[in-house]
Amino acid sequence: MSARATQDPYAPHGAGWVIESAAAWLLAILWLLPLIYAVWTAFHPAEFSARFILLAPLTLDNFVQAWNAAPFARYFLNTFLLVTLILSCQLVLCTLAAYAFARFEFAGRELAFALVLLQLMIMPDVLIVENYRTMSRLGILDSIPAIALPYVASAFGIFLLRQTFKTLPRELDEAARIEGAGPLQVLLRVYVPLAKPVYIAYGLVSVSYHWNNFLWPLIVTNSVEARPLTVGLQVFSSSDQGIDWSVICAATLMTSAPLLAAFLLFQRQFVQSFVRAGIR
C-alpha cells in the first residue's frame, strides 16, 4: 500500500485520512441501507419487519411463501431464455456489422454508421408505442422474441466492437489472407479471439441490462409463459391480496440474487467491464 501512497503527495494522511475514510464509509453504509433493510425484513417474521431487535428469530418462511405464491420458477426460466436469446443474437449481428465498419471500404459506409449511432440517443425504450404496433402486426405479441427483437441490433455493441477491431493491426489479417482465408474466416480466426475481453465486457453489461429491463417487457407481455422476472415481480407485488412486506422483500431479493451474487463474486471483472464498455 505504501508504494503509491508515498508517491502521491495529495494522498490524505493522519487526521485527514481518518475523516475521509469515515465519510466514505458513512456514505457506503447509507448506500447499502435499502439493501440491508430488505435483507433484514426478508429473513425475519412479518412482525419484525419494522422492529429492529437484534435477537429477532430468523426464518426462511418468506422465501417459501413468495416462491409458492407466484410462478417464479417459470419467470426465472423466461428471463434466462430472454437474456440468452438477446445476447447470442447481439454477438452475431454486432460482430458482423462492426467488422464491416472497421475493415471494409464501400459507398455509404459513413451514412450507415451515422444511422447506427442514432440508436444511442433514440433507444427502443422510447419507441414503445410504434414498436408495440409492429409486434402486433407481426403477430408475436406476448412472446419472448417480441421482448428481444428491438434490442438485438445494438448500436452500442456495434460501436464498441468497431472501435476494438480498428485497433487490431491489419498485418494480422493480411497474413491470414495470404494463407488463403476468406473474410469470414479472418473474422472468426483473427478478430473474434483477439477481442475476447471486449466480448466479455459487453456480455456482462448486456446481461445485466436485460435482466433488469422492465418497461418494454411489461408492455408486450401479459401471460406467465412470456413474462420475465421483473414483470413477474411487479405483478406479484402489486396484486391486491395484501401480501406481507416481508414476503415482497423476499421476492425482491430472490429476483436480484443471481446478478448480485455474480457481481460480488466477480466484482473486479464487473467494474472493469462497465468501464471498458463505457470509455471509448
Add this chain to the structure above:
Amino acid sequence: MRRGQEAVYGWLLLLPAMALLALFTHWPAVATLIDSMWSTPRARRRSVFIGLDNYRQMLDDPIFWRALVNNLWFALGTIPISIALALLMAIWVNDRIAGRAAVRAAYFTPTVLPMIAVANIWLFFYTPQYGLLEQVLSLFGARAHNWLGTPETALACVTVVAIWKEAGFFMIFYLAALQQISPSLAEASALEGASRWTFFRRVQFPLLMPTTLFVLVNAVINAFRMIDHIIVMTRGGPDNATALLLFHIYETGFKFWDSGYAAALTVVLLVLLATVALGQYLFLERRIHYR
C-alpha cells in the same frame, strides 16, 4: 479484394443489423411523426388524418405540461447531484482509504440491482409510520409525514431513488479516468505548492472533462428514460406530482390506448433527445479534446 467485391461484402455483413435497426429504430421514429397526425383508430371509426389536432390537444393537456415540468425538475435534480456524488465517490475510492474495495462495491451495488426490485424496497423505506425513514425521523421528534403521498415531497423522493441508482455507475468512469492521470502531475503541482483543492480544480477536473461529458450525456438520457420506479412507487401520483414524460406516454398509449396522441407525445420526447444529441455534437465535442 476488388472494390466492387468489397462493397458487396461490406453491405452483406451490415445487412442483418441494418434491417433490424431500420425496423425497430428508424421506421418507428418516422412512423411516430406520421401517426401523430392521424387519429387513434377505434372499433367503429377508422383512423383519419387530423393534421396538428393532437398537438393542439397537447397544448391544452394539463398532465402533459405537468409531466414536462416534473421531468425538467427530475433532470435538474438527478443530473448534477448524481454526477457530483459520482466524482466525490471516485476521489474517495481512488485515495488509499480503509477498505476501499468494500466501499467501491457498496457504491456500485445499486447499478446491478433491477430498478423495479429496489423501487419496492424504497417504497417500504418511505412508508408512513412503519417505514425506516419515518422511524428514524421520529427518533428526532419529527412529525409524521407521508413522503410519497404528498405532492410537495413525492417528486423529491423519486429523484433521490434515481440518484442512488445512478451515482455508483457514473463513479466507475471517473475512477478509471482518475487512475489514468499521471502521478507526476501531482508531484509537480505539489512542488509548486498548490493546495489539494487547487490541484483538483486546475489539474484533475479539467483532465476529467471527457469523462464528465460522457457521464453527462448518459445522465440526460436517463433522466428522460427512467420510469420503472415511478410505475412501482407512485404511478405518477399523487395528483400527477411524479408523472414524467415517458410515464405519460406509457399511460396514454397503454392504459387509455390513445395511440395517436401517444405518438404526438413521443415526438416531443424525440425532439428533446435530438436536441441533446445536437448540443453534444455542436457545443461540447469542439471544446473537449479526446485522448
